[in-house]
Amino acid sequence: MEKEGREEEKVIDKRNERLLKKKFYLDKIGYGFSSTQFINILFSFTGASFFLIGLTNGIKSFLNTLISTFIKEITEKREISKKVISISGLLFGFSFILLSLAVVIKQPYLFVASLLLGSIGVATYGELFNNFLNKYSKKGKIQRLSSKSTFKGLFIAAASIILAAAIIDLAFLEGKIITINILGQTLTQNIYGYLITFEITAFAFIISSYLFSKVKIKQESLIQAIDYKQYYLILINKSKTFFKNKYLLVMTMSMILVSVFQSLINSYTGIYVYTHLKNAWLGGFMNVAIMYSLALIVAIIGPVITSKINKTVGIVPMFVFGTLLLSMLPLTIVYNPMHYPAMVVANSLSVLGAALIGSAQGTLSAKVLSAKDRQNFYSSSGFLSLIPFMILVTGGAYIAQTHGLSYLFKILGLGIIILVVPLYFLIVLWASDKGSDAI
Amino acid sequence: MNKLSKIIRNVFGIKKGKINLLKSFDLGCESLTQPICEDIDNDSETETIITNTKGEVIVFSENQEIKWKYAIKEKVSEQDAMFLDEERTNSINHYPLIADIEQNGKKQILFGTEFGKVYALDHNGKQIWAYTTEHPIRGGINNFKIKESKNTGIIFGSTDKYLYLLSSKGKLLRKLLNDAQIESTPIVINNNIIFGDNKGKIKSLDLKGKINWTFQTKDKIVSKAIHTKMNDGTEAILIGGVDNNLYCLSLEGKLIWKFETQGALYTEPVVLDINDDGLNEIVFGSADGKIYVITMQGNQLWNYETDFWIIGKPVTKDVDQDGAMEVIIGSYDNNIYVLTGKGIYIIEYVPGVSGIIAQNGSYSDIPSNTPGELIGDKIWEYGTGGLVIGCAVIKNKIIVQTKEGKVLWLHHEEGK
Numbered sequence: 001m002e003k004e005g006r007e008e009e010k011v012i013d014k015r016n017e018r019l020l021k022k023k024f025y026l027d028k029i030g031y032g033f034s035s036t037q038f039i040n041i042l043f044s045f046t047g048a049s050f051f052l053i054g055l056t057n058g059i060k061s062f063l064n065t066l067i068s069t070f071i072k073e074i075t076e077k078r079e080i081s082k083k084v085i086s087i088s089g090l091l092f093g094f095s096f097i098l099l100s101l102a103v104v105i106k107q108p109y110l111f112v113a114s115l116l117l118g119s120i121g122v123a124t125y126g127e128l129f130n131n132f133l134n135k136y137s138k139k140g141k142i143q144r145l146s147s148k149s150t151f152k153g154l155f156i157a158a159a160s161i162i163l164a165a166a167i168i169d170l171a172f173l174e175g176k177i178i179t180i181n182i183l184g185q186t187l188t189q190n191i192y193g194y195l196i197t198f199e200i201t202a203f204a205f206i207i208s209s210y211l212f213s214k215v216k217i218k219q220e221s222l223i224q225a226i227d228y229k230q231y232y233l234i235l236i237n238k239s240k241t242f243f244k245n246k247y248l249l250v251m252t253m254s255m256i257l258v259s260v261f262q263s264l265i266n267s268y269t270g271i272y273v274y275t276h277l278k279n280a281w282l283g284g285f286m287n288v289a290i291m292y293s294l295a296l297i298v299a300i301i302g303p304v305i306t307s308k309i310n311k312t313v314g315i316v317p318m319f320v321f322g323t324l325l326l327s328m329l330p331l332t333i334v335y336n337p338m339h340y341p342a343m344v345v346a347n348s349l350s351v352l353g354a355a356l357i358g359s360a361q362g363t364l365s366a367k368v369l370s371a372k373d374r375q376n377f378y379s380s381s382g383f384l385s386l387i388p389f390m391i392l393v394t395g396g397a398y399i400a401q402t403h404g405l406s407y408l409f410k411i412l413g414l415g416i417i418i419l420v421v422p423l424y425f426l427i428v429l430w431a432s433d434k435g436s437d438a439i
Numbered sequence: 440m441n442k443l444s445k446i447i448r449n450v451f452g453i454k455k456g457k458i459n460l461l462k463s464f465d466l467g468c469e470s471l472t473q474p475i476c477e478d479i480d481n482d483s484e485t486e487t488i489i490t491n492t493k494g495e496v497i498v499f500s501e502n503q504e505i506k507w508k509y510a511i512k513e514k515v516s517e518q519d520a521m522f523l524d525e526e527r528t529n530s531i532n533h534y535p536l537i538a539d540i541e542q543n544g545k546k547q548i549l550f551g552t553e554f555g556k557v558y559a560l561d562h563n564g565k566q567i568w569a570y571t572t573e574h575p576i577r578g579g580i581n582n583f584k585i586k587e588s589k590n591t592g593i594i595f596g597s598t599d600k601y602l603y604l605l606s607s608k609g610k611l612l613r614k615l616l617n618d619a620q621i622e623s624t625p626i627v628i629n630n631n632i633i634f635g636d637n638k639g640k641i642k643s644l645d646l647k648g649k650i651n652w653t654f655q656t657k658d659k660i661v662s663k664a665i666h667t668k669m670n671d672g673t674e675a676i677l678i679g680g681v682d683n684n685l686y687c688l689s690l691e692g693k694l695i696w697k698f699e700t701q702g703a704l705y706t707e708p709v710v711l712d713i714n715d716d717g718l719n720e721i722v723f724g725s726a727d728g729k730i731y732v733i734t735m736q737g738n739q740l741w742n743y744e745t746d747f748w749i750i751g752k753p754v755t756k757d758v759d760q761d762g763a764m765e766v767i768i769g770s771y772d773n774n775i776y777v778l779t780g781k782g783i784y785i786i787e788y789v790p791g792v793s794g795i796i797a798q799n800g801s802y803s804d805i806p807s808n809t810p811g812e813l814i815g816d817k818i819w820e821y822g823t824g825g826l827v828i829g830c831a832v833i834k835n836k837i838i839v840q841t842k843e844g845k846v847l848w849l850h851h852e853e854g855k
Contacts, residue, residue, distance in 0.1 A: 031796040061803035068807040119802065126799040130787070130808070147785040147811070150798070154789060157796050255806065263804040266794025292795045299792045303811065307784050351791050358790020362810040370738040374809050382807035389805060 016215045021145060023211045028153035030204030032160025033197045034096060037270030037288050038168070039115065042099070042194055044271050048108035050405070054397025056112050057267040060119040061259070061393075062386055067123040069379045073231045075131040082217065085128040086209040092121030093205030096198040103194055125205075129212070154300055158293035164200075165289030168193035232383065238373075239380040245368060247427060251361060252381040254319070254423040256388050258326070261412050261420070262354060263389075264396040265330055272333060272405050273343065281340045291344045295351035302355025306363060315367070318360035319424035323416060325353025330413035334406055456759055456853045458777065458819040461836065462503045466491045466844035468526070472534040473751045473829020474838045474846070479537060479546040480562040485833045488537065489846055494529025494552055496560065501833060503848050507564035513554055528554050533579040533624065534829070540582050540591045540607040541567075551576025551595055559609060568609030574599035574620075579663060583627035585612075586646065596621025596634055604646065615648035623678075624663035624707075628690065633676060635660020641678055643692055652692030657682035663707040669695075670718050670735045677721060679704025685723060687737060696737035702727030706752040706829075713755050713764045713780035714740070722766055724749030730768045730815065732782065741782035743815020746772035751829030755780065758832055759851050765818065767837055769827025774820050775839050775849065783816035821849055 043053050074080065095118035102111035133146060170176070171193040180187045243249040270288050277287045306318050332339075332346035365374050400408045468491050475488045479498070486506060487499040494511035511529040535550035540559070547567065548560040555572040557580060580595045585606075592612060593605040598620040604612040617636055625634035631651055632644045637659040643651040658681040665677040675695055676688045681703040687695040708723035713732065720740060724730045726748040732740045748771040758765050764780035788798040790810045800808040825841025832838070837849040 027799065028796075031798065035796055036794055061805050064803035065805045065807045068802070122797050123802045126797070126802055130800050146787065150786050150788060153798075154792070161795070259804045259806075262791075262794060266804065269794075296792055296795055299789050302791060303784070303786050303789060351795070354791025354794075355789055356791075358806060358810050361806065362790070365809065366813060371812070378807055378809055382805050385805050 012216050016217070017145060019211050019215050021149065023208045024146065024149035024153060025156055026204045026208035026211070028149070028156040029160050030093070030201045030208065032157035033164045033204065034201040035157075035161050035164065035289075035292060036266060037292055038161075038164060038194070038197070038285065039099070040267060040270050041274045041285070041288065042103050043108070043111055043115070046103055046106050046108040046111045048111065049401055050268065051397045051401035052108060052112070053271070054264060054267045054400055055394055056115060057263055058390055058393030058397065060115060061263055062390055063116060063119050064123040065382045065386060067120060068127050069235065069383050071124060071127040071131070072375070072379055075128065075135075080128055080131070082132070082213065082215070085125060085132060086213045088121055088124040088128060089205050089209030089212065092118055092125050093202040093209070095121055096202045100192070100195045100198045104192065125209075132217075151300055154296050158296045161289045161293045161296070162286070164197040165285035167196050168285045169283065171196070235376070235380040235383050238376050239384055242369075242373075242377050242380065246430060247364060247368060248377065248381075250423050250427055251364060252385070254323075254420050255361065255381060256385045256392075257415075257420050257423075258323070258354070258357060259385060259389055260392040260396065261326070261330075261416050263393050264400070264408065264412055265350070267397075268400060268405050268408065269329065269333070269347070272409075273340075276337060277340055280338075287340060291340075291347050294344060295348045298348040299351045299355040302352050303359040306356055306359035315360050315364050316424070316428045318356050318363075319427060320421060322353040322356030322360060323420045323424055325349045325356065326420075327413045327416040328353070330409040330416075334410045334413060337406070456851055458775075458821045458837070458849050459852050460821075461848040461850040463848070464499075464503070464846040466495070466497070466846065468493045469842055469844050470828060470840050470846075471530065471532050471842070472840070474831040474840050475534050475537055476831040476833050476838065477537040477546060479548065481545060487831065487833070487838050487846075488535060488548060489840065490531035490535060490550060491844060492527055492530040494531060494554075496531070496535065496548060496550070496564065498564065499846075509560055509564040509566070511552065511554075511556075511558065513552075513556065528552075532575070532577045536580040536582060536593075538582045538591070540593060542589070542591065542607075549580040549582075549593065551578070551580060551597075553577075555597065555599070557593075557595060557603075557605070557609075570603070570605055570609045570611070572597045572599055572601070572603065577622040578661070579624035581624055581626055581663075586630050594625050594627060594632065596623060596625055596636075598622065602632060602634065602644075602648075613646070613648070615644060617642070622659065622661045626664050626666060628666050628674075628676075631690075633664045633666075633678075635662070635664070635678060635680070639680065639682065641676075641686065641688065641692070643690075654686070654688055654692050654694065656680045656684065656686065658703070661705055665707050665710060667710045667719070667735075677708050677710070679706070679708065679723060679725075681705070683725070683727070685721070685731075685733075685737075698731070698733055698737045698739070700725035700727050700729065700731065702729075702748065705750050709753055709755050710735075711755050711764070713766060715763065715781070722753045722755055724751065724753055724768055724770075726750065728770065728772070730766065730776075730778070732766070732780075732815075741813040741815050743768075743776065743778055743817065745770035745774065745776060747826075751827065754830055754832050754837075756832040758835055758837060759818075759853075760835055766815075767830055767832060769823070769830045769839055771826045771842075773825060773827065773841075774822055775827055775830060775837060776817055777819040777837075777851075779816040779818060781816070782813045784811050784813050786811040819851075823847055 095114050098114035171191050176191050178191050273288050281287050328346040329350035332342050336342045470491045472490045476485050478485050484501045489497045496509040498506045500506045513529050530553040531550050535548045537546050539546050545562045551557045553575045555574050557570045559567040575598045578596050582591050585592045591607045596602050600617050602615040619636040619638035621636050623635040625632050635641045639656040639658050641654040660680050662679040669675050674690050679685050683700050685698045702725040708721045710719050713720050721733050728745045729742045731742045751769050754767040766778045769775045788801040793801050793804050825843040825845050828840045828842050830839045835851040839847040
C-alpha cells in the first residue's frame with residue numbers, strides 16, 4: 001500500500017513538474033513580450049512627461065517592494081489558496097489589455113493606473129508562486145528546475161523581446177490596415193503592433209495561470225492572526241540588529257543608491273535610444289530590442305562570474321567592479337550619444353555590472369546571515385529603502401523634466417562613481433583587514 | 440584528451456560515473472546499527488563490522504568475505520523470557536566502539552545489548568569479557584583516559600538510570616545514578632562526563648558524579664555529544680535532541696547557538712571541512728528527511744531533502760576520488776544519496792535585469808528577495824529496497840545497512 005502510494009506520488013510529482021516547466025517558460029514569454037523598456041516607450045507615446053514616467057516607475061518599484069514584503073508576512077501566517085495565485089496571474093495578464101487601450105486613446109493617467117495595477121499583480125503573482133514552490137515542492141528538485149528555467153528563460157525572454165519589436169515595428173503606433181476574407185465576407189481591421197504584443201503577454205499569463213491551477217497539491221490549513229503594524233515594527237527592529245554588522249549597513253546604503261540610479265537609468269534609456277536612433281541602424285523598437293536582449297544574455301554570466309571569482313579574489317572586488325560597469329551606460333549615452341554599437345556594449349556591461357552587484361550581495365548575505373535572517377534582511381532593507389528611494393527618484397525625475405535626459409544621465413554616471421564606488425571601497429578596506437570577521 | 444576532460448570536469452564541477460551494486464548479504468534478521476569500517480587487526484585492510492538484532496557481530500574483509508562472526512549465547516531465564524521479545528533479547532542497539540582499550544596494538548570491539556550486557560571482543564571475534572547490568576543498553580560505549588594513569592576506561596549509560604565506568608578489563612570502577620534513563624552515548628572531556636538523558640537534560644559530571652552543570656532541552660537526548668573546536672579555537676559541544684534541535688554548548692554548559700530542524704535528531708553530527716573553504720562545517724541528518732550542512736556559527740549552508748527520515752550518521756568521504764569531498768547519507772525512503780560537499784548555488788532570478796524584464800522574485804530595482812540559495816547537490820542516488828539505517832565508506836565502496844537486514848556493497852564506477 002505504502003509502495004503504491006509512493007508510486008502514485010511520483011506520477012503526480014512528474015505531472016506537476018511538467019506543468020510547472022511549461023508555466024516557467026510561458027511566464028518568460030509573457031515577461032519578454034512586455035519588456036519594461038517597451039512599456040516606457042509606449043508610455044511616452046501617451047503624452048506622458050519625463051517627470052510622470054520617472055515617478056510612475058519609482059512608485060511601481062515602491063509598490064512591488066511593499067507588496068513583496070507584505071505577502072511574505074501573509075504567507076507565513078496564512079495558507080493562500082492556489083486559486084489566488086492563478087487569479088493574480090490572470091489580473092496581471094489582463095492589465096496589459098488596459099495598457100494597450102491607454103496607448104490607443106492616448107491617456108497617460110489610464111496608462112499609469114494600468115501599470116500600477118499590473119505591478120501589484122506581478123508582485124502578488126510572483127511572490128505567491130515563489131512561496132508555493134518553497135512550501136510544497138521537494139526543494140532541491142524544483143529549485144533546480146526553476147534555476148535551469150531561469151537561465152533558459154532569459155534566452156526565451158530575449159527572443160520574445162526581439163519578436164515583440166519586430167511585430168511593433170511591422171504595425172506601429174498608427175496601426176496597419178489588414179483585410180481578411182472569411183467565407184466571402186471581407187473584414188478590414190486596423191491592427192496595432194503593441195496591441196498584439198500585449199495580447200500575447202496577456203494570453204501567456206492567462207494560460208500559465210490555467211496550467212498552474214492544474215498542479216495537484218494538498219494544501220495545509222493555516223490561519224494565524226496577522227498584525228501588520230507589528231510585522232513592520234519587527235522588520236525595523238530586525239534591521240537595527242543587521243546594521244550592527246558594518247558590511248550589511250554599507251551594503252544597504254549602497255543598495256539604496258544603486259536602486260535609485262538603476263530605476264532612473266531604466267526609466268529613460270529605452271526612450272532615449274528610441275527617440276535618438278529611430279531612423280538609424282535597425283530602426284525603432286528593434287534598436288532597443290537588440291540592445292536589451294543582448295544585455296539579458298550577458299547578464300546570465302554575472303552570477304557565474306561571481307561564484308567562480310568569489311573563490312579566488314573574494315566577494316568585495318565584485319562590488320567595485322560591478323559598480324564601475326554600471327556607470328558605463330549613462331556615461332556612454334552622455335559622451336557618445338549617437339553611437340549605437342557603443343551603447344549596445346555599454347548597456348550589456350551595465351546590466352552585467354548590476355548582475356554582479358546583485359549576485360555579490362546575495363553571496364555576502366549568505367556568508368554572514370542564516371537562511372531565515374537573510375530573507376528578513378532583504379525584506380527589512382527593501383522596506384527601509386522605500387522612503388529614501390522615492391525621494392531620490394522623484395528628484396531624478398524632476399531633473400529629467402527640467403534639464404533633459406542628457407543632463408540626468410551625466411549626474412547618474414558620475415553619481416555612481418562618486419557616491420557608490422567609495423562605499424564599496426570601504427568594504428574592500430575592511431575585508432582586507434586581517435581581523436575581518438565577516439568575509 | 441582525458442586530461443582535458445578532467446580539467447573541464449573539475450572547473451565546472453561535473454561528476455562522472457555511477458553507483459553500482461557490487462554485492463549484497465542478508466543477515467537473516469533486522470539490524471539497528473550502521474556499519475563501522477576500521478582496520479581492527481593491523482593488516483592494512485579495512486574491515487567492516489556489522490551487528491544485528493539477534494546479537495551477532497559479523498566482520499567482513501575488504502573483499503566482502505566474512506572474516507569471522509560472533510554470536511551472543513545468552514541464556515534467558517524462564518521468568519525473563521515472559522517479559523522479553525525473544526527475537527530482540529540480545530539485540531545490539533548501537534554501533535560498536537572499535538578502540539585499542541587493552542593498549543596492545545590491536546583493536547577491540549565493544550557493544551551493549553538489549554539484555555543489558557556489555558561485551559568486549561578481540562580482533563578475531565573472541566570474547567574477552569562481558570559485564571552485566573539490569574536494564575537494556577540502548578546507547579553506545581565510549582572510552583576515556585583514566586586520570587593520572589595510562590589506562591583506558593569504558594563508559595556507557597543504561598536505561599537503569601546509571602552511568603557505568605568500567606576498567607579496560609571489564610571491572611566496575613564506579614556507577615553513577617542519574618535521575619532519568621540514559622539512551623545516549625556519554626563522552627569524557629577533561630575528566631568530565633557529558634551525556635544527555637531521557638528527561639531532555641544535557642549534563643556534565645566529574646568522574647565522581649558531582650554535577651558541573653545541566654542544560655535542559657525540550658525532549659529526550661539519544662545521540663552522542665561531539666567535542667569540537669569552533670573556528671576561533673574555542674572548544675564546544677555539539678549534541679542533537681529529539682526536540683528537533685542541534686545544540687552547540689560551551690564546555691561550561693552555556694548555549695552558544697541552536698539550530699532548529701523539523702524532525703528529531705538521533706545521531707551525532709560530523710564536523711569536517713567538506714567544501715574546501717579552510718573552515719570546518721557541521722553535517723547531520725534529521726528525521727524531517729533532510730541532511731543539513733551548517734557553519735560552525737550555526738548558519739545553514741545548504742540542505743537536501745529526501746523522502747523520509749534520516750536516522751543514520753552521514754559519511755563524508757571522497758567516494759569518487761576526484762579530490763573533492765562528498766556527503767553520503769541513507770534515508771528511510773530506501774535510498775542512499777551521494778551529494779557534493781560544496782552544494783550548488785541555485786539562482787532564483789538573475790539580478791540586474793529588472794529594467795528589462797520582471798522575473799518571479801525580482802520585479803523592481805529594489806531587491807526584496809535573495810537572488811539564489813545554496814542547496815544540496817545530488818550526484819548519485821541508489822535504491823536499496825529497504826529502510827537505510829546507516830552507511831560507511833571504504834575507498835570507492837559504500838557499505839549500506841538496511842533495517843531489514845540487508846548489507847549492500849555499492850561501488851563507484853568511472854563512466855565513459
